[in-house]
Amino acid sequence: MEQNNNEIEKNDGNEELSTFNSQLSTKNNIYPIFDRMLAREDKEDLLKQHSVMIWFTGLSGSGKSTIAIALERELHKRGLLCRILDGDNIRSGINNNLGFSEADRVENIRRIAEVSKLFIDSGIITIAAFISPNNDIREMAANIIGQDDFLEIYVSTPLAECEKRDVKGLYAKDTSTSIMEMKELPERLVIVGGGYIGLEFASMYASFGTKVTVLESYPQFISREDRDIADSVKETLEKKGISFILNAKVQEIKGNTVVYRNAENGETHVLDADAILLATGRRPNTRELRLEAAGVEVNERGAIIVDEFLKTTNPQIRAIGDVKGGLQFTYISLDDYRIIREDLFGKQQRTLNDRDPVSYSVFIDPPLSRIGMSEEEARKTGRNFKVNKLPVTAIPRAKTLGETDGLFKVIIDTDTNRILGCTLFGPESSEIINLVAFAMKTGQEYTFLRDFIFTHPSMSESLNDLMNI
Numbered sequence: 001m002e003q004n005n006n007e008i009e010k011n012d013g014n015e016e017l018s019t020f021n022s023q024l025s026t027k028n029n030i031y032p033i034f035d036r037m038l039a040r041e042d043k044e045d046l047l048k049q050h051s052v053m054i055w056f057t058g059l060s061g062s063g064k065s066t067i068a069i070a071l072e073r074e075l076h077k078r079g080l081l082c083r084i085l086d087g088d089n090i091r092s093g094i095n096n097n098l099g100f101s102e103a104d105r106v107e108n109i110r111r112i113a114e115v116s117k118l119f120i121d122s123g124i125i126t127i128a129a130f131i132s133p134n135n136d137i138r139e140m141a142a143n144i145i146g147q148d149d150f151l152e153i154y155v156s157t158p159l160a161e162c163e164k165r166d167v168k169g170l171y172a173k174d175t176s177t178s179i180m181e182m183k184e185l186p187e188r189l190v191i192v193g194g195g196y197i198g199l200e201f202a203s204m205y206a207s208f209g210t211k212v213t214v215l216e217s218y219p220q221f222i223s224r225e226d227r228d229i230a231d232s233v234k235e236t237l238e239k240k241g242i243s244f245i246l247n248a249k250v251q252e253i254k255g256n257t258v259v260y261r262n263a264e265n266g267e268t269h270v271l272d273a274d275a276i277l278l279a280t281g282r283r284p285n286t287r288e289l290r291l292e293a294a295g296v297e298v299n300e301r302g303a304i305i306v307d308e309f310l311k312t313t314n315p316q317i318r319a320i321g322d323v324k325g326g327l328q329f330t331y332i333s334l335d336d337y338r339i340i341r342e343d344l345f346g347k348q349q350r351t352l353n354d355r356d357p358v359s360y361s362v363f364i365d366p367p368l369s370r371i372g373m374s375e376e377e378a379r380k381t382g383r384n385f386k387v388n389k390l391p392v393t394a395i396p397r398a399k400t401l402g403e404t405d406g407l408f409k410v411i412i413d414t415d416t417n418r419i420l421g422c423t424l425f426g427p428e429s430s431e432i433i434n435l436v437a438f439a440m441k442t443g444q445e446y447t448f449l450r451d452f453i454f455t456h457p458s459m460s461e462s463l464n465d466l467m468n469i
Contacts (some may be wrong), residue, residue: 074106085368099189149265174277176201185276186210190258192250196362198279199237203364206240213271215248226374228389229407229423233368236425237406240365284323294445301325308351309343311338327358357421359437361430366406369433372421372440374413384414388469392426397457403427410436410446416443422466428459433459 030059075105161289174182174305176197189205191198194216202212224228233379247263258271267448284303291298295314303325310318321333335355342350359371378385392406393397413420439448450467454460 002364017117018047022376035296072296108410174275178446179277188273188274189275189277190215191279193279194244195279197363199364201277201279202242203237206242207365211241213243215250216244216246219247221246226376228331229409229425232407232425273426284325297326298399308353310339316457357440359433363434366403366427367430368425369429370423371433373411374421378420379413384468385420386412390466395459395462396461400457401427408462410466412446412469417447419446432460433461
């Protein structure tokens with residue numbers, strides 16, 4: 001298969017398509033690239049070689065490139081040649097960020113649409129996402145291409161920067177994206193929001209030597225987790241010098257000063273910082289896509305509603321990645337691709353319904369990982385269950401690593417001996433949790449891990465003791 005891909009790359013026509021994508025964002029050569037594509041005498045033969053064109057136009061987001069590349073690879077395996085036109089590059093040729101005049105933008109849009117029409121006229125299946133907040137792009141593309149020519153549209157957008165909160169000055173501060181572009185290390189960092197993203201940055205910047213203060217509006221720290229786990233996480237992070245202020249309702253941000261109110265006693269406080277990070281949550285960025293015009297419905301948070309095959313309320317349009325809501329992980333977007341792959345090429349047996357349970361890791365130091373139910377969630381189901389806990393200090397490998405903070409915990413269904421949930425707060429938990437996930441997904445009883453022969457000393461052998469219940 002690798003040889004086949006190399007042969008593809010050596011083909012002159014394919015080189016044309018490859019450079020087409022990589023050079024779109026350069027003002028000096030965007031016109032010549034289009035001109036060469038449109039002027040080729042053999043363009044129809046060239047295009048017929050490419051049975052599928054994957055086009056994510058004007059759209060990006062978590063897992064977008066992962067999905068596109070994986071789908072391209074799958075098509076290559078089946079002898080179908082294809083190319084990806086990256087919407088990020090195309091978008092730079094139609095927006096104003098490269099200094100294009102309005103006339104240039106209109107001309108670029110026309111040429112992009114004309115190239116699209118070549119693929120359609122050549123009888124090529126086009127998987128496209130020509131949805132954009134820019135009405136001129138949509139309307140011009142629709143006029144030149146013809147809306148009925150699209151077989152399927154894949155929607156995958158970046159998340160909005162943060163949840164809208166009634167706070168003055170909120171949008172002027174750093175997000176989890178922009179803070180990674182800082183040139184200097186702040187001495188004092190205030191993080192608004194004590195969720196998992198906020199904790200990851202708190203842990204990271206504290207390790208750099210920054211004095212970190214986390215403002216959490218809720219009365220409980222990481223309320224999704226059991227209190228014994230949450231207490232262990234909080235105690236460990238406080239050892240690193242991180243301060244947590246709960247019940248903190250941020251009222252205003254003035255420059256690098258945060259004004260917040262204590263929800264318990266109503267007192268107002270002022271906190272100075274060198275940098276302020278907003279980690280208040282994110283929501284799908286769908287407001288300006290005019291989805292209602294395409295018959296695509298969203299829920300109250302703006303997430304696109306999908307069925308088990310990721311089809312929206314318009315069956316010709318699918319939503320993949322963060323735009324559909326739910327867990328915001330790249331590996332979830334990758335599994336979205338697998339569902340689409342099986343629906344297009346397989347037996348249509350893989351769906352959203354067989355995904356759970358899904359494990360996750362919070363990359364603080366040490367990491368917090370979990371799969372399935374917490375003890376509190378298990379109690380609400382009315383099941384009969386038992387709980388076991390293992391302090392990380394009791395794990396031999398943790399002692400050799402010199403990292404003994406943390407707590408491991410498992411919930412076992414006493415009627416079926418199946419694992420209902422497992423939370424691991426400790427070193428290398430992001431790896432160990434996958435062993436628990438494997439046992440759960442394959443329907444193993446907890447004794448499978450209790451009696452498994454692990455290497456010694458290793459963190460994974462702690463599962464022998466954790467499951468000894």
